[in-house]
Amino acid sequence: MSEKIKLTIDGKKCAGRPGRTILEVARENDIWIPTLCFDERLEPYGACRICLVEVKGAGGLLPACAAEITPDMVVKTSSKRVDSIRRTVIELLLSDHPADCMTCESTGSCALQDLAYRYGIKESSFKGEAHSYHLADDNPVIERDPDKCILCGRCARICDEVVGPGVLGFVGRGFDATVSPPYDRLLEESPCLFCGQCVSTCPVGALTSKLSEGAGRPWELESTDTICPYCGVGCTLRLWTRDNKVVNVTAPMDKGVNRGNLCVKGRFGFQFIDSPDRLKHPLVRGKDGRLRKTTWNKAISLVAERLSETRDKHGADSVGGLASARCTNEENYLFQKFMRAVVGTNNVDHCARL
Amino acid sequence: MFGSGAMTNSIGDLGYADVTIIIGSNTSETHPVISMEIIKAVKAGKKKLIVIDPRNIMMADFAEVSLNQRPGTDVAVLSGMMHWIIKKGLYDREFVETRTEGFKELKKVVAAYTPAHVEKISGVPAAKIKKAAELYAGAARANILYAMGITQHVTGTDNVRSVANLASLTGNLGIPGGGVNPLRGQNNVQGACDMGALPNVYTGYQKVADEGVRHKMEAAWGVELPEAPGLVSTEMVRKRSEGGVRAMYIMGENPMVSDPDLNHAGEVLKNLEFLVVQDIFLTETAELADVVLPGLTFAEKDGTFTNTERRVQRVRRAVEGPGEAREDWRITCDIATAMGYPMEYGHVSEIKAEICSLTPSYTGISWERIEEKGIQWPCPTPEHPGTPILHVGQCARGKAKFMPVEFKEPAEKPDRQYPLVLTTGRILTHFHTGSMTRRCKALDELVPRAEAEFSPHDAKRYRIKDGDMVELTTRRGSIDVTATVTEKANPGVVFMPFHFAESAANVLTGGALDPVAKTPEYKVSAVKVKKKPSK
Amino acid sequence: MLNRIKSPLQVADVVRECGEALGREKSRFVICAGTGCVAGGSMDVFREFERLLKAKGLYGDVQLLFEGHTSPVGVIFSGCYGFCQVGPLVQFQPKGIIYTKVTVQDVDEIIKTTFEEDSVVERLLYRKHDGTLCPTEDEVPFYGKQKRVILAECGHINPEDIREYFATGGYQALASALSKMDPDGVIDIISRSGLRGRGGAGFPAGRKMALARESQGGRKYVICNGDEGDPGAFMDRSVLEANPHSVLEGMAIAAYAIGADKGYIYVRAEYPLAVTRIDIAIDQARRSGVLGKGIMGTDFDFDVEVFQGAGAFICGEATALIRSIEGFRGSPEMTLSYYPTERGLWGKPTLLNNVKTLAFIPKIIANGVRWFTGMGTKGSPGTAVFALTGEVRNNGLIEVPMGITLREIIFDIGEGVPGGREFKAVQIGGPSGGCLPRELLDIEVDFDSLLDAGAMMGSGGMVVVDDTTCMVDLARYFLAFTRMESCGKCVPCRIGTKRMLEMLTRICEGKGEPEDVGRLEELALDIKEGSLCALGGTAPNPVLTTLRYFKDEYEAHIHEKRCPAGLCANLVTFHIDSEKCNGCTVCARNCPADAITGEKKKPHVIDQDKCIKCRECLSRCRFDAVYTE
Structure with a gap:
């Protein structure tokens, strides 16, 4: 391990390994530096300019997200110059951004809104043309609203750097640049995998989940961290619930093997939980051959009776049991214990090979 | 070979490898978040990728070299690579000498597998085999990822051994960014195996046949236990005359979609004397049951899952289940109790404690310790930090033993009557038998139906257009499915997913099993195609 | 054409041979074929010379000279000779006679008078505005x-014949670098010469080379930045058109110094003539053994490829240019932890220099450090190339020693402002530069003094404006460009x-608010300091300098709703002085809005409701009767 570099941020003595950025060291030391285009899953990009800080002796202001620490560096995260530029950046963004926070899906989890609040900007002092695109994407999961896009490039970069297909990219330049699939097509006409990684990284309301539209503000929801029920990677999911219903799924950035990443199933595959098809009562097959509702007591007794009967009549090995690769360890443990200790057979398996 | 079917290394260290081989894994569709780790490293210029797959999967887009082998010829391809590595002296001499045994035998067996010979068997150009071999062997740290494309063959065990031989030969064991990494297909398939939901082992792969272990279990459970290993699922689901069982208790499985040769499986299940199915939906299997018991989803219960990198992680209840549905473990307890064996636990953590007490590799993984962050087994003591990389310094079984294998053809080869190879597998948007994902409106809208993938070459040959309905027939049965024509498919090979009950691919798949692992040969069936008249 | 050069020592022989051969031509006509003169028809002029000289039995092909023949007169076309204002230009060498605005019809007379009669065609000579003839x-x-x-040979040699470049001593600098110097020796000379990057920022060229040399990473690249995009700038184009070998030689020397084996010339696709001439030069250089594998028989390999840019101004920025070559969208990257010299093209160490910087390198290697530092100022040695344009009598491409005053450039070289107007300001450095007023005419031009004044050397565009130019409108013009780019x-x-553009537009339209000046300045400063790359970092310069030197014009627009220059359409009305108007009806006939009425030979009037302020009447009136208020 290489020696740590010592530096001062806002008067606080800090240290970090070589190659760390000012932003990383500041965050480790609970020093706040605003960011918009930064996502720890991505290479630093330096486009939003909101994280500019003053560094003694540096020619100009440096973006904290990309500037690496150097020995005895003296950093000021806030100053008259820095704050002026930050305010200008926020005001410029707001000057081309709909003021519909009341109904925006991202209210409460919007980085631009938070910054405007933090810097007390009620209204942009810049007046001028604002974009108004009309976009209707038919796909069932991702809602795009280019009017709200701040062109931080996070969606395009995550699709390219992390997911791979690079479906989104910049089109046009300057004030009229937009983010779009090639040839301004819709997502469903592109190689989009619908993983929603772009949704996960969008700092504003330009990319949101259609599944969670109108589901509630962040402070109205409860969250529970758990593990994804699909493939074997074991991603950490954050289930957002309201009124006993899962309304959204995200992935925490600081937890789990996935560190904020998810795929289409993990992120958008939660609707089965409250499917009307769910089994709600034990069923038993009647004389007419149809399955009918029954009580737990009757069902359990019947199962116990019939399994015992087969075992007693034909031997324990005439009974087989399939445990489940989707159930918990504890359930699988009990199941095999049941088969071995109660039924008395090693005929227990699950679909490991399928 | 050097232990159990789990990743030797961790997901977090996949990125460290300078070279990664992906063989028999459509990673971006079956393990998307792992594919992101790989792609990120490739895009950042930190990794070179070798993809070995019969199809032109998305991962191949990021590969330095991409090999399309004829389905079922993996042993030949891997042997060809080993042949070249030995011939060019690119293997890790020190590792081979100090940490392995059986090198001479391996050398002897792979001697016949010259790249030119392997080209004839597998269809992979010799130059590509050489390039892949040199790339892999030349890397300071290189790992291999594989999945069902390796195991679901009659030669599945041989395939796995070949993969392990290759890794040992190059010393890529026990180091960060190295290893042999099977990617497990289901959220807790690792855990179910670890928990002994297998006919020959108790928890932590303690053998049923081992008397000492059995006595330990008998003492803990207070009963006498059977000595003989049991049947695997495909052996259970057989006609009684062929040794099948009379009654079954199925928890959260759907063999009516996932088992091979479904016509046969359906017949057996229908004729069981008694079938109880415990599930969250009335699955195709539950529809055949005498009793159906409503269980809970992952979001409605507490417990633990173990992922493909052996990490035991907490599952937490977020919502209450519907109606009278109950936690699956409580149901099992109630049945046990009703059968005269009282099983009573106040909370899952008590079951977890029992697991820890009986399972050496899980001993230190207590409920409390994994509250924040999961732990990777083996974790033998409450202080042990867990094991991110297996076989550091030494393999679990001492020296790694090379297990040289000869190439064998799949059970079924295409012929005049069934001229194409059908290979089945998973797609990104759906999961397993589709019982969950098909009931997610959004996912089902994204991919509403099964599609069989034909290469443009085969499409032309059989006059199939994108979107045509076709009938696929094997020696086991026929199904109707929508055809799609794609460059992803190579001539002679048809791929289709098995998630869709209405176009159940497993009606077509064969009954042949790997003789050791008992894994069905899902990846190779001889099939014929007929275009259906358009309505 | 030429045999492959097999050793650096052989170059001197080739130089001598070419010099001797061309010396067998006793005199020659040189037809300027820079883009400007070509547009004016100079290639037709060239062909007419060829035709007539042939017809007279005078014309000797250059090839014949090399075969030992002598020739009384020859004709070649050259690259840009600089004085574009009066093109097409024809020189007669060795006498140095310059003819201006030559047409095909003049050729016969030129040959007769100049060559056969040993005299001059007076009507085609340049005439100073006091009437003096300048032969x-x-x-x-x-x-x-x-x-x-670096312009020394421009306009004098045929850029499409490497032998002409050899005859000027070409490739001797590369030969001496390869035979007498190690890479550090080359870098040492360039460092000591004090050469600063001519792309505009003035980064020390030697230091950049040293950084690229120190970088590890396998393959290295040299890139020549010819993505000149400033409105009114054409220095790089002219050098590439007129003397492409000087750039190739500079690149090869730089490549030798840093250890590169591959170079790219990034040039705008809008410069087709430059592209053609570089392609020809590369081909000839390869065949002569001064480019490609085993240059001059040594083990030094270096080859060059031309990459045509698609015309985005931003691609002149180093990192955006590199992305563009890599096939990505040209947008700048952060270079905080590393420069392109460390991680550039394809992630490899890359030396990226402007066309002119590279063209200086062989000159400095050939003539030495003292020669170079003998020109210019202490902080900015050498010369600077400017494209002098706008409201100045003599437009064209000039090269001047650093330290020359603006006044000398504009009033001596440029001969001042035409049409009896007053000099008002000069915009230096294109849209990234600043507007300097009359009071600063005596500053000595170099990298540092321009920065102090709020402008910058930039790529070297110099646009002179007179008192009919509204400075707010000028700032708006440049902002419109940077906003677009x-x-x-x-x-x-x-x-x-x-x-900013919207604010400037509002001010020009008379809708400015009193707070706008402060708001504009504040925003300009934040953009300057807050932007990612130099495009944004310098885009506010025209606004900041006009605010600094011409604040009164902003205030007049905002407070008095008046445009002092009488230019901003919303703030000006057009009138006809009834005393001066003689009723010639030209204005009325040309008014597109039918706003002017009046009887023949009687004073006309403008209907203000109909007037669309197109200025047509103002420019048409020959009696100065139209005025603005």
Whole structure:
């Protein structure tokens, strides 16, 4: 391990390994530096300019997200110059951004809104043309609203750097640049995998989940961290619930093997939980051959009776049991214990090979 | 070979490898978040990728070299690579000498597998085999990822051994960014195996046949236990005359979609004397049951899952289940109790404690310790930090033993009557038998139906257009499915997913099993195609 | 054409051989074929010379000279000779006679008078505005105060024949680098010469080379930045068109110094003539053994490829240019932890220099450090190339020693402002530069003094404006350019330039608010400091300098709703002075809005309701009767 570099941020003595950025060291030391285009899953990009800080002796202001620490560096995260530029950046963004926070899906989890609040900007002092695109994407999961896009490039970069297909990219330049699939097509006409990684990284309301539209503000929801029920990677999911219903799924950035990443199933595959098809009562097959509702007591007794009967009549090995690769360890443990200790057979398996 | 079917290394260290081989894994569709780790490293210029797959999967887009082998010829391809590595002296001499045994035998067996010979068997150009071999062997740290494309063959065990031989030969064991990494297909398939939901082992792969272990279990459970290993699922689901069982208790499985040769499986299940199915939906299997018991989803219960990198992680209840549905473990307890064996636990953590007490590799993984962050087994003591990389310094079984294998053809080869190879597998948007994902409106809208993938070459040959309905027939049965024509498919090979009950691919798949692992040969069936008249 | 050169020592022989061969031509006509003169028809002029000389039995092909023949007169076309204002230009060498605005019809007379009669065609000579005739270069004021170093051969040699370049001593610098110097020796010379990057920022060229040399990483690259995009700038184009080998030689020397084996010339696709000539030069250089594998028989390999840019201004920025070659969208990257010299093209160490910087390298290697530092100022040695344009009598491409004053450039070389107007300001450095007023005419031009004044050397555009130019409108013009060319990556440049432009437009339209001056200045400073790359970092310069030097004009627009220059349409009305108007009806006939009425030979009037302020009447009136208020 290489020696740590010592530096001062806002008067606080800090240290970090070589190659760390000012932003990383500041965050480790609970020093706040605003960011918009930064996502720890991505290479630093330096486009939003909101994280500019003053560094003694540096020619100009440096973006904290990309500037690496150097020995005895003296950093000021806030100053008259820095704050002026930050305010200008926020005001410029707001000057081309709909003021519909009341109904925006991202209210409460919007980085631009938070910054405007933090810097007390009620209204942009810049007046001028604002974009108004009309976009209707038919796909069932991702809602795009280019009017709200701040062109931080996070969606395009995550699709390219992390997911791979690079479906989104910049089109046009300057004030009229937009983010779009090639040839301004819709997502469903592109190689989009619908993983929603772009949704996960969008700092504003330009990319949101259609599944969670109108589901509630962040402070109205409860969250529970758990593990994804699909493939074997074991991603950490954050289930957002309201009124006993899962309304959204995200992935925490600081937890789990996935560190904020998810795929289409993990992120958008939660609707089965409250499917009307769910089994709600034990069923038993009647004389007419149809399955009918029954009580737990009757069902359990019947199962116990019939399994015992087969075992007693034909031997324990005439009974087989399939445990489940989707159930918990504890359930699988009990199941095999049941088969071995109660039924008395090693005929227990699950679909490991399928 | 050097232990159990789990990743030797961790997901977090996949990125460290300078070279990664992906063989028999459509990673971006079956393990998307792992594919992101790989792609990120490739895009950042930190990794070179070798993809070995019969199809032109998305991962191949990021590969330095991409090999399309004829389905079922993996042993030949891997042997060809080993042949070249030995011939060019690119293997890790020190590792081979100090940490392995059986090198001479391996050398002897792979001697016949010259790249030119392997080209004839597998269809992979010799130059590509050489390039892949040199790339892999030349890397300071290189790992291999594989999945069902390796195991679901009659030669599945041989395939796995070949993969392990290759890794040992190059010393890529026990180091960060190295290893042999099977990617497990289901959220807790690792855990179910670890928990002994297998006919020959108790928890932590303690053998049923081992008397000492059995006595330990008998003492803990207070009963006498059977000595003989049991049947695997495909052996259970057989006609009684062929040794099948009379009654079954199925928890959260759907063999009516996932088992091979479904016509046969359906017949057996229908004729069981008694079938109880415990599930969250009335699955195709539950529809055949005498009793159906409503269980809970992952979001409605507490417990633990173990992922493909052996990490035991907490599952937490977020919502209450519907109606009278109950936690699956409580149901099992109630049945046990009703059968005269009282099983009573106040909370899952008590079951977890029992697991820890009986399972050496899980001993230190207590409920409390994994509250924040999961732990990777083996974790033998409450202080042990867990094991991110297996076989550091030494393999679990001492020296790694090379297990040289000869190439064998799949059970079924295409012929005049069934001229194409059908290979089945998973797609990104759906999961397993589709019982969950098909009931997610959004996912089902994204991919509403099964599609069989034909290469443009085969499409032309059989006059199939994108979107045509076709009938696929094997020696086991026929199904109707929508055809799609794609460059992803190579001539002679048809791929289709098995998630869709209405176009159940497993009606077509064969009954042949790997003789050791008992894994069905899902990846190779001889099939014929007929275009259906358009309505 | 030429045999392959097999050793560096052989170059001197080739140089001598070419010199001797060309010396067998006793005199020659040189037809300027820079883009400007070509557009004026100079290739037709050239062909007419060829035709007539052939017909007279005078014309000797250059090839014949090399075969030992002598020739009384020859004709070649050259690259840009600089004085574009009066093109097509024809020189007669060795006498140095310059003919201006030559047409095909003049050729016969030129040959007769100049060659056969040993006299001059007076009507085609340059005439100073006091009427004096200037037959030769020395007498033409445009060339008087110039110091042509990298332009020395421009306009004198045929850029499509490598032998002409050899004849000027070409590739001797590369030969001596390869035979007498190690890479550090080359870097040492360039460092000591004090050469600064001519792309505009003035980074020490030697230091950049040293950084690229120190970088590890396998393959290295040299890139020549010819993506000249400033409105009114054409220095790089001219050098590439007129003397492409000087750039190739510079690149090869730089490549030798840093250890590169591959180079790219990034040139705008809008410069087709430059592209053609570089392609020809590369081909000839390869065949002569001064480019490609085993240069001059040594083990030094270096080859060059031309990459045509698609015309985005931002691609002149180093990192955007590199992305563009890599096939990505041209947008700048952060270079905080590393420069392109460390991680550039394809992630490999890359030396990226402007066309002119590279063209200086062989000159410095050949002539030495003292020669170079003998020109210019202490901080900015050498010469500077400017494209002098706008409201100045002599437009064209000039090369002057650093330290020359603006006044000398504009009033001596440029001969001042035409049409009886007053000099008002000069915009230096294109849209990234600043507007300097009359009071600063005596500053000595170099990298540092211009920065102090709020402008910058930039790529070297110099646009002179007179008193009919509204400075707010001028700032608006340049902002319109940068707003259009902003890549959109960073917020300050993307939205900031748009908002500045909107504010300037409002002010020009008379809708400015009193707070706008402060707001504009504040925004300009934030964009300057907050932007990601130099495009945004310098885009506010025209606004900041006009605010600094011409604040009164802003205030007049805002407070008095008046445009002092009488230019901003919303703030000006057009009138006809009834005393001066003689009723010629020209204005009325040309008014597109039918706003002017009046009887023949009687004073006309403008209907203010109909007037669309197109200025047509103002420019048409020959009696100065139309005025603005």
